[in-house]
Amino acid sequence: MHRERRHINKDIRTFWDDLNLAQKFAVSELQRFGYDLFCVRRMESGNLALLIADGHLAAIDRDGEINTAPNVKVRF
Numbered sequence: 001m002h003r004e005r006r007h008i009n010k011d012i013r014t015f016w017d018d019l020n021l022a023q024k025f026a027v028s029e030l031q032r033f034g035y036d037l038f039c040v041r042r043m044e045s046g047n048l049a050l051l052i053a054d055g056h057l058a059a060i061d062r063d064g065e066i067n068t069a070p071n072v073k074v075r076f
Helices: 012-017 021-031
Strands: 036-043 046-053 056-060
Touching: 012 036, 021 036, 021 046, 021 056
Parallel strands: none
Antiparallel strands: 036 046, 046 056
């Protein structure tokens, strides 16, 4: 039986382990404002952390830069 990847519940700790130190710091900062780590996308330029809060998406690049209006499409 084939299951689509988006239907598999991945442990959030697995996502945390995919982040570098700068990203972990930025995630911790956004969590103070109610954001939760949603997933991590593997990109050629490095992992991209995606967080969500009240339907609003935020992204953190490999340098730890936070973008609260990313041009990223996600499936919930």
